[in-house]
Amino acid sequence: MAILRHLADSPQASQRELARDTGVSLGKINYALRALIDKGWVKAGNFSRSRNKLGYAYLLTPTGIDAKVALTRSFLARKMREYDRLRAEIERLQDELGAGQSPMPEAADAVHHAGPNTEAKE
Secondary structure (H helix, E strand, O other), X not given: OHHHHHHHHOOOOOHHHHHHHHOXXXXXXXXXXXXXXXXXXXXEEEEOOOOOOOEEEEEEOHHHHHHHHHHHHHHHHHHHHHHHHHHHHHHXXXXXXXXXXXXXXXXXXXXXXXXXXXXXXX
């Protein structure tokens, strides 16, 4: 998903840029791009505007755009289910505590301010 999103925004990004920006190794980017090309989701084309060498533009095909939309919908639905389960668990824990008050407000703030990919440690 991250690779498709990046290619949609920056089709002339090099594999090194893709690797750096997505946090994936260069070898894995190469493998993933080949797989996306084989699936027909991405088309690699030469362009000669590069000063010293030929480069490539990785363009999403119409099938690739449809796949990106489907993956985005699936990802969003999964994250919404996770959110709903987490919200229900938080409400259950608050009910167990009584009046819905956290005994340690700073701990609640830490959970509230944690990013989407982080979890508060107990």
